[in-house]
Structures are given as C-alpha cells and as structure tokens.
Amino acid sequence: MKRYEWHPVHNTFGIEAKARVYVDYESVEELQSLLPQLAGERILHVGGGSNLLFTNDFDGVVLHSGIRGMEVVAEEAESVLVRVGAGEVWDDFVAYCLTQGWSGVENLSLIPGEVGASAVQNIGAYGVEAKDVIERVEAVSLLDGSRRTFTNADCQYGYRQSKFKREWRGQFAITHVVYRLSRQFVPQLDYGNIRTQLSTLRDDEVTPQAVRDAVISIRQAKLPDPLVQGNAGSFFMNPVVPREQFEQLQKDYPQIPHYNAPNGVKIPAGWLIEQCGWKGKALGKAAVHDRQALVLVNRGGATGADVLALSDTVCHDVKARFGIDIHPEVNVI
Ligand code: FAD
Ligand code: EPU
Secondary structure, eight states: OEEEEEEEOOOTTOOOOEEEEEEEEOSHHHHHHHGGGGTTOOEEEESSSTTEEOSSOEEEEEEEEOOOOEEEEEEOSSEEEEEEETTSBHHHHHHHHHHHTOBSOGGGTTOOSBHHHHHHHTOEETTEEGGGTEEEEEEEETTTOOEEEEETGGGOOBTTBOTTTTTTTTTEEEEEEEEEEESSOOOOOOSHHHHHHHTTSOGGGOOHHHHHHHHHHHHHHHSOOTTTSEEEEESBOOOEEOHHHHHHHHHHOTTOOOEEETTEEEOOHHHHHHHTTOTTOEETTEEEOSSOTTEEEEOSSOOHHHHHHHHHHHHHHHHHHHOOOOOBOSEEO
8 A cells, every 4th residue: 555645646637736645555355454544534536547537636535546456257158257456457458358359348448547436437438338238337335344345226326327426425445346248249339430430340350359459440530639739528518408399409500419318318418518619729728629629638737727727617508509508527526
C-alpha cells in the first residue's frame, strides 16, 4: 500500500487538484485493514480519472485500487466467465479478450479508464454497453468493510447509469468485475458508422479484431487524445425526450438526428450544441471540441470552474433554443 499527503490526483481533464490523503491499495485485505482508520473521513474512490472534473482540492481521502489479474472462473459451452481486478486498464482487458478468442467487448475498445469504473459508469459505445457483459460485481463496503457480491440485475443498469452512481454513491469500493464473454463471435454492427467503416470487408473478414480496429480508427478521428488536450470524453449525456416533444421539434428541424429509446426519443446532444453555434468555440480556457461538440476540452491551464462556466453556458443555450435540459455525464467533484 502507498500513502501520500497532499498528492496530485490524476485526471484526464488535466486539472490540478490534490488530495489531503491519497492511498493506492493492492488487495482486498489491504483495503479492509485500512478502512477502520478512515472512520469519519470524506472518501472518494477513483479509477483512471477519465470521467472526473475537480473543482477544488479534495479535503479527504482518495482511494485507488491496484488490484490486478484476469482469471477464468467458469467455462461453459458458449461462454466464459472472467474475473478481473478493478485496477486493470479497461482497454488492456479488451485486447486480452481478443487474444483469447473471446468476444463481446470489442465495440468498447479504447475507452479510457479502469475495470472498476466500467461497472459504475456502465460504459458504452457503438451499440454495446458494459451491462451486456457484466455477470456480477464484487465490492467492499466503505461503511463496514464487508465483502459484497452484486448480480447484474442488482446494479440496475441503464444508459450511463447504475446504482453505484445513484443510491449507492460513495458506499462501495469495487474490487473485481466478472464478465461473461462469448466464444462465438456475433458482430454488433448496428451503430451506423461501424457498418460503413467495415463495408469494404467480406463477411469472413469481419472478425473481432476488424471491429476493434474500426472502432479505434473512428474514435481517434473524432475524440481528442487527453495526452494532447485535456478532456473527459462526452461531457453531457444524450437527452431522452417524450415522443410528442420530439415530433414538435422535428417540424422545425426536419433533419434532427434521433434514436428510439425505451422511454422516448434520444437526441444527440452534440447536434444540439453544434446547432447553438458552440462547436469549436472557447470560453476562457475551456472550449467545445471542434470535431465532437459533446466533448469539452481544457485549452491549457483551465480550472474546474472554467469548465463549469462553459458547461453552464452551453446548457443554458441548448435550453433556450430547444427547450431541452442536458445534464453532465462527468462526475463533478
Ligand atoms: P474515474 O473517472 O476515475 O471514476 C469514474 C467514477 O467511477 C467515479 O464516480 C468514481 O468514484 C467511480 N469509481 C472508479 N473506480 C472505482 C472503484 N474501483 N470502486 C468504486 N467506484 C469507482 N465513456 C463511455 O462510456 N464511452 C465512451 O465511449 C467514452 N469515451 C471516452 C473518451 C475519452 C477521450 C475520455 C477521456 C473518456 C471517455 N469516456 C467514455 C469516459 C470514461 O472513459 C469512462 O467513464 C470510464 O469508465 C472512467 O473510468 P476511470 O477508471 O477513469 O474512472
Ligand atoms: N453530432 C453532431 N455534431 C457533433 C457531434 C455529434 O451533429 O459535433 C451528431 C451527429 O448526428 C452524429 C450523432 O450526433 O451522427 C452521434 O455522434 P457520435 O456517433 O459521435 O456519438 P455521440 O452520441 O456524440 C455517444 C457516446 C460516446 C460514444 C459514442 C459512440 C454519450 C454521452 N456519448 O456519443 O461516449 O463513444 O456515442 O457510441 O452517450 C463518453 O461517454 O464519454 C463517450 C465518448
């Protein structure tokens, strides 16, 4: 275990923030032995810091998991169950699955962050979400140190939502995630630009690796690399509006992109923001990315307050023009 005081907290937005205490633990037992000393402390558990926006230093204890390992825990005729340590880098796990001939996560290639957060955030991209492959989640209660196991259903997953983000916020450290991967490759190509990207290939050339390569190339073309320009991916979630509201909007904007959602119609917030004229525009040291308007970027030296000022202005303008509330996906600390 490593413990530091007033230690910088890594975050892909590139915002300077320190934790009064920062602890990197390596095992469930280390975490359990540490918890009694943290009674009464404010605790924040972080992963790779790729979905965090710090608005201040954190006057409490930041925990980070160094639990590693990927182990097969069950082999079935059509699938395999793999238990992965929360501190593994998500995309290393995706790459490992491909080397083993397991599929199910190739559409989620190159999403930054660690395995623990995949089960909090229900990460998603190109028609697949983490919930489609999560079998169960193992955690330690930050309240009493007990070990808990949650089934997929217990976690109540939805679009970028889970109980860990809502009712259980701050209550658990996720230590392992068990994923169910498929031995049979069933390509998920419904998300438009994946199919386009793979359209030159014969059916037998559409392998998990080909899907991974296509996803990586689309992502690299659109999304800013945090090492070059600080960001946390999509800053906002795509709003879902009632069908009647959508039909009204469609009269004024016949070209409005949209997808059917279980409880209404999902509209890409990137389109709403672009229509408001914000794509590529800056407000102080924060800006709206010039290739993907859903992403806010740090132009260098921005504070959390700078990014929030831009986010508030963008939300205000979208509401004023379309009557739609958009909400951050990013965790504001
Ligand atoms: P952090 O940002 O450190 O934490 C995220 C949340 O999880 C916090 O609430 C934190 O408290 C909690 N948490 C983290 N680890 C644990 C743990 N072990 N136990 C308990 N709680 C924990 N997301 C998508 O869904 N799809 C995308 O396509 C996508 N693209 C992105 C592209 C870029 C360039 C960037 C920068 C981000 C993108 N994201 C995307 C967002 C981000 O990658 C995900 O939200 C990711 O899951 C965050 O992982 P992390 O380990 O960095 O978690
Ligand atoms: N669009 C615009 N202008 C823009 C951006 C998007 O008009 O600047 C419109 C276009 O019509 C485009 C549509 O929005 O066809 C969808 O764009 P894109 O495929 O880039 O997806 P997105 O809805 O903007 C979501 C996720 C991403 C994920 C991609 C691919 C959310 C909040 N974001 O973005 O996730 O990678 O789909 O599946 O759901 C993240 O969560 O951090 C993230 C990057």
